[in-house]
Amino acid sequence: MTKKSGKNSGQLSLIATFSRSQIAAGFATAADYSVFFGLTEIFHLWYVASVAVGAFVGAVSNFIINRNWSFKAGGRRWHGQAFRYALVSGISLILNTYGVFAVTEYLGIHYAVSVLTVGLAVGIFYNYPLQRFFVFR
Numbered sequence: 498m499t500k501k502s503g504k505n506s507g508q509l510s511l512i513a514t515f516s517r518s519q520i521a522a523g524f525a526t527a528a529d530y531s532v533f534f535g536l537t538e539i540f541h542l543w544y545v546a547s548v549a550v551g552a553f554v555g556a557v558s559n560f561i562i563n564r565n566w567s568f569k570a571g572g573r574r575w576h577g578q579a580f581r582y583a584l585v586s587g588i589s590l591i592l593n594t595y596g597v598f599a600v601t602e603y604l605g606i607h608y609a610v611s612v613l614t615v616g617l618a619v620g621i622f623y624n625y626p627l628q629r630f631f632v633f634r
Contacts, residue, residue, distance in 0.1 A: 509569055514629055517567035521559055522620065529555030556586055568633035581632040585624065592619045 509517070533551030536542040542550075560582050565571040570578065596615035601608045 511629075514568055515625060518563055518625055518628065519620075521562035521567050524562060525555040525559035528558045556582075563628060564633060568629060570633035573633075578632055582628070585627045585632055589619055589624050592623060 508514075529551040531551075532554045533544075533547045536547040536550060537544045560579065563570075564575065564578060593612075593615055596619065597608060597611045600606050600611040600615055604611075606614075
């Protein structure tokens with residue numbers, strides 16, 4: 498079902514990689530939240546530490562799924578991909594953090610709506626293109 502794009506390019510189509518990357522993001526989010534809530538509620542770890550550990554687990558799982566499935570880049574050297582992924586993820590964190598702050602504080606929109614809206618925008622217009630054309634090129 499995932500048609501190759503271009504002439505002998507060996508890359509999955511834009512729609513296939515986008516769809517797969519969104520599924521990967523869903524799994525990564527589930528891993529992140531599971532670790533966060535598990536550490537906080539079951540093991541009584543301080544919630545701030547749980548957030549950090551959950552985010553790390555989510556990021557690593559997202560990297561692995563995107564590398565091997567979403568973008569079929571598992572045959573390439575992972576060191577450069579991991580460095581580029583960390584760079585893109587760090588900037589994504591800044592965009593999400595300040596975006597949610599700005600939308601909530603300056604537009605008066607509830608933070609729950611802000612986090613979903615900003616996260617979706619950053620995911621579609623920043624994370625996906627950079628992961629496809631920079632991280633897993």
